[in-house]
Amino acid sequence: GAVVSQHPSRVICKSGTSVKIECRSLDFQATTMFWYRQFPKQSLMLMATSNEGSKATYEQGVEKDKFLINHASLTLSTLTVTSAHPEDSSFYICSARETSGGSTDTQYFGPGTRLTVL
Amino acid sequence: SQKIEQNSEALNIQEGKTATLTCNYTNYSPAYLQWYRQDPGRGPVFLLLIRENEKEKRKERLKVTFDTTLKQSLFHITASQPADSATYLCALDHNYGQNFVFGPGTRLSVLP
Numbered sequence: 001g002a003v004v005s006q007h008p009s010r011v012i013c014k015s016g017t018s019v020k021i022e023c024r025s026l027d028f029q030a031t032t033m034f035w036y037r038q039f040p041k042q043s044l045m046l047m048a049t050s051n052e053g054s055k056a057t058y059e060q061g062v063e064k065d066k067f068l069i070n071h072a073s074l075t076l077s078t079l080t081v082t083s084a085h086p087e088d089s090s091f092y093i094c095s096a097r098e099t100s101g102g103s104t105d106t107q108y109f110g111p112g113t114r115l116t117v118l
Numbered sequence: 119s120q121k122i123e124q125n126s127e128a129l130n131i132q133e134g135k136t137a138t139l140t141c142n143y144t145n146y147s148p149a150y151l152q153w154y155r156q157d158p159g160r161g162p163v164f165l166l167l168i169r170e171n172e173k174e175k176r177k178e179r180l181k182v183t184f185d186t187t188l189k190q191s192l193f194h195i196t197a198s199q200p201a202d203s204a205t206y207l208c209a210l211d212h213n214y215g216q217n218f219v220f221g222p223g224t225r226l227s228v229l230p
């Protein structure tokens with residue numbers, strides 16, 4: 001099946017710094033990638049939808065200036081958490097939609113990135 | 119308001135038995151529904167997709183049903199094994215398949 005990778009898998013940073021997380025589709029092209037956040041014992045919450053070559057669409061309540069998304073190619077999307085604070089500590093997961101032209105394309109998820117802001 | 123619920127936060131069953139997980143939704147009209155497995159500290163892994171015009175879907179020991187009248191999907195694991203222990207998430211298509219909305223998940227523990 002399709003494989004999605006994320007880097008780094010774990011990051012610890014000081015409050016006020018910025019952190020970049022990469023999401024790559026390894027063996028398929030993904031015109032659409034999604035970024036989710038998951039707090040302990042809670043489900044995935046969609047943060048934004050990233051389309052290659054265009055601006056990301058953010059869900060309500062997600063600050064686009066704080067969570068910068070770049071989808072520069074069909075296999076790479078990045079999420080930058082700017083000026084991170086302890087409340088941004090979470091598990092960030094990306095997914096990529098394998099485009100087959102239908103409306104039921106499956107999302108394949110990356111392994112996630114654990115962000116801890118001290 | 120729109121809501122997705124999964125029957126229980128945690129479910130314990132004995133090895134060899136059939137595990138049945140429930141996903142109920144309110145004020146959604148999904149064209150299809152998906153089930154994922156998530157292990158601790160890992161991303162979700164796709165298991166099965168069932169469309170609104172399908173009553174049942176099977177894959178090896180897994181079976182999913184979809185009742186659009188009841189607004190409910192049931193996910194069954196037959197002959198369960200300790201290796202099946204994980205959190206299982208249901209997800210509905212949203213915005214005409216542009217993205218998905220996930221349920222809170224059910225943490226399944228299969229006891230040897």
